[in-house]
Amino acid sequence: xxxxxxxxxxxxxxxxxxxxxxxxxxxxxxxxxxxxxxxxxxxxxxxxxxxxxxxxxxxxxxxxxxxxxxxxxxxxxxxxxxxxxxxxxxxxxxxxxxxxxxxxxxxxxxx
Amino acid sequence: xxxxxxxxxxxxxxxxxxxxxxxxxxxxxxxxxxxxxxxxxxxxxxxxxxxxxxxxxxxxxxxxxxxxxxxxxxxxxxxxxxxxxxxxxxxxxxxxxxxxxxxxxxxxxxxxx
Numbered sequence: 001x002x003x004x005x006x007x008x009x010x011x012x013x014x015x016x017x018x019x020x021x022x023x024x025x026x027x028x029x030x031x032x033x034x035x036x037x038x039x040x041x042x043x044x045x046x047x048x049x050x051x052x053x054x055x056x057x058x059x060x061x062x063x064x065x066x067x068x069x070x071x072x073x074x075x076x077x078x079x080x081x082x083x084x085x086x087x088x089x090x091x092x093x094x095x096x097x098x099x100x101x102x103x104x105x106x107x108x109x110x111x
Numbered sequence: 112x113x114x115x116x117x118x119x120x121x122x123x124x125x126x127x128x129x130x131x132x133x134x135x136x137x138x139x140x141x142x143x144x145x146x147x148x149x150x151x152x153x154x155x156x157x158x159x160x161x162x163x164x165x166x167x168x169x170x171x172x173x174x175x176x177x178x179x180x181x182x183x184x185x186x187x188x189x190x191x192x193x194x195x196x197x198x199x200x201x202x203x204x205x206x207x208x209x210x211x212x213x214x215x216x217x218x219x220x221x222x223x224x
Contacts, residue, residue: 036213042217042218043115043201043203043215043216043218044154044201044203044215045215046212046213046214049212087154099144099156099213100156101146101153101154101155101156102153103153104153
């Protein structure tokens with residue numbers, strides 16, 4: 001079973017920030033939080049990952065709470081091309097456990 | 112550099128046949144994982160190969176098998192196809208394991224009739 005829970009769907013106005021939450025209350029100390037997204041009919045695309053510090057790259061920012069039980073992916077200026085299913089997963093970086101994807105959050109960016 | 116290449120992109124087979132799908136990972140990547148994606152079940156892990164060895168396996172019947180070659184290219188085989196095997200089959204490659212940044216191919220859309 002997936003170790004994360006996400007809302008099934010969200011809407012966001014074009015140009016506004018999209019904040020996608022993820023709960024991972026059973027995360028252990030050596031597990032990272034990874035985010036992927038899947039645009040319709042394409043393979044999933046890596047976005048960002050983090051352990052406990054906030055992370056930012058050219059695509060998004062990842063905010064992890066101090067207790068690490070939840071995180072938020074932020075797309076600062078959502079565009080129509082950001083409409084996709086977003087997956088939050090937790091992984092031990094040093095093991096080779098199979099990766100379990102949950103149902104994710106379907107984000108719709110509205111003009 | 113070239114991305115993950117899956118062939119063919121689309122395939123139609125009849126029940127009872129067998130099928131082989133191919134995945135060429137990004138150059139230098141040694142880990143290849145396979146996923147099945149259906150509207151009802153979402154993304155489900157099939158298996159992962161690293162340096163020609165299967166390291167992890169999901170909960171799929173023995174009709175689903177795979178292998179990896181010395182150049183890291185991987186093939187997935189499904190024998191005795193069933194209607195329920197219709198799905199998008201995705202391959203992901205990464206340098207060490209899926210626990211690092213993974214790159215997915217566009218997938219092979221298999222339809223079993």
